[in-house]
Amino acid sequence: MSAKIAELLWVEKYRPKSLKEMVNQEEVVKRLMKFVEEKNMPHLLFAGPPGTGKTTAALALAHDLYGEDWRRYVLELNASDERGITVIRSKVKEFARSKVSGDVPFKIVILDEADNMTADAQQALRRIMEMYVETTRFILIANYASKIIDPIQSRCAAFRFTQLKKEDVVGRLEWICKQENVTCHGDGLEAIYEISGGDLRKSINILQAAAALGEVTISNVYKVVGLAHPKEIREIINLALSGKFIEARDRLRELMVTYGLSGTDVLRQMHREIFSADLKIPEDLRVMIADYIGEIHFRIVEGSDDEIQLTALLARLSLLGKR
Ligand SMILES: Nc1ncnc2c1ncn2[C@@H]1O[C@H](COP(=O)(O)OP(=O)(O)OP(=O)(O)O)[C@@H](O)[C@H]1O
Numbered sequence: 001m002s003a004k005i006a007e008l009l010w011v012e013k014y015r016p017k018s019l020k021e022m023v024n025q026e027e028v029v030k031r032l033m034k035f036v037e038e039k040n041m042p043h044l045l046f047a048g049p050p051g052t053g054k055t056t057a058a059l060a061l062a063h064d065l066y067g068e069d070w071r072r073y074v075l076e077l078n079a080s081d082e083r084g085i086t087v088i089r090s091k092v093k094e095f096a097r098s099k100v101s102g103d104v105p106f107k108i109v110i111l112d113e114a115d116n117m118t119a120d121a122q123q124a125l126r127r128i129m130e131m132y133v134e135t136t137r138f139i140l141i142a143n144y145a146s147k148i149i150d151p152i153q154s155r156c157a158a159f160r161f162t163q164l165k166k167e168d169v170v171g172r173l174e175w176i177c178k179q180e181n182v183t184c185h186g187d188g189l190e191a192i193y194e195i196s197g198g199d200l201r202k203s204i205n206i207l208q209a210a211a212a213l214g215e216v217t218i219s220n221v222y223k224v225v226g227l228a229h230p231k232e233i234r235e236i237i238n239l240a241l242s243g244k245f246i247e248a249r250d251r252l253r254e255l256m257v258t259y260g261l262s263g264t265d266v267l268r269q270m271h272r273e274i275f276s277a278d279l280k281i282p283e284d285l286r287v288m289i290a291d292y293i294g295e296i297h298f299r300i301v302e303g304s305d306d307e308i309q310l311t312a313l314l315a316r317l318s319l320l321g322k323r
Contacts, residue, residue: 010205010207019061023053024164024165028057039103040105042155044140044157046139047161048161050201051196051199052161053200055110057161059110062074065108073108074107075095075108077111078111079116079121085121088128089124092136105135106134106137107136113142114140114141115142126151129152129155130155163197163199169193169196173192174189176204185215188217206221234279236248237281241317245314245315253307263306263309267293267313271290288320289320
């Protein structure tokens with residue numbers, strides 16, 4: 001990626017350069033720092049959910065081992081793009097050929113998305129790892145360690161990355177806003193976390209898109225991800241339950257046009273709101289609505305008309321409210 005693009009994308013701009021800048025993943029960072037201290041390490045396997053810092057940790061480890069010049073000693077490959085094991089073999093061969101200088105006696109090959117390789121390709125990879133072990137260490141990155149064949153797993157020290165916690169994600173987003181001089185609101189940042197879970201890459205991308213609309217408010221966040229504000233969904237449910245069927249239907253139409261929502265988008269959001277403490281309705285009502293949503297969802301997926309089905313759902317809610 002060119003330096004210019006990296007500067008434009010906040011995920012790259014704010015990617016920690018050194019291990020000590022990583023957010024959370026304390027156990028992992030502590031063990032990696034030991035390798036830096038000893039200037040030695042085995043092959044490594046990083047596994048865990050997307051956007052939790054696996055690639056970042058691999059690059060930061062290289063930075064801390066080799067210093068500012070680290071890129072000379074690192075070969076980054078994407079196992080799923082450059083699928084052919086022959087490509088990997090020839091690139092690694094070429095890379096491992098030149099001698100390492102300095103006090104770290106090996107270079108590093110980072111193989112991203114290693115779990116997308118077929119078992120055969122992994123067998124070939126294992127042989128490559130053995131062949132160049134004198135001069136090269138591999139860092140394999142995967143979402144699922146279980147998809148990596150046993151012989152490779154047993155040759156690697158395994159590191160498990162965990163989903164980042166809410167306070168970690170929100171804290172990091174707040175810090176980025178400060179660096180960028182962007183105004184952010186607490187509920188906007190929390191909404192980002194709700195949408196992206198502990199995936200910090202996704203969170204930072206949403207943050208940047210929302211900031212481009214001015215401020216990071218909850219409505220800008222929902223706008224950029226193409227979802228309705230949960231409050232608006234709850235209002236529609238409440239309108240229907242209180243018998244204001246026509247008004248509920250008009251609001252729903254408006255919402256779908258504004259946010260470009262499909263029938264299943266609406267149902268998914270309604271389904272989420274049914275479990276929200278902010279929707280003040282008795283539990284037996286939640287049970288019935290959840291049941292209706294399931295039925296309507298099935299009909300839409302089977303090809304029934306979005307508008308007719310959503311209107312039917314609102315009609316049922318209106319009748320329920322009249323019980
Ligand atoms: N633990 C973390 N500390 C600080 N920033 C992080 C962390 N995890 C992720 N990020 C941010 O998210 C971006 C993506 O992270 P990274 O590429 O390391 O994810 P990954 O775990 O390798 O994900 P994937 O499995 O999708 O490749 C980074 O550029 C960085 O800005």
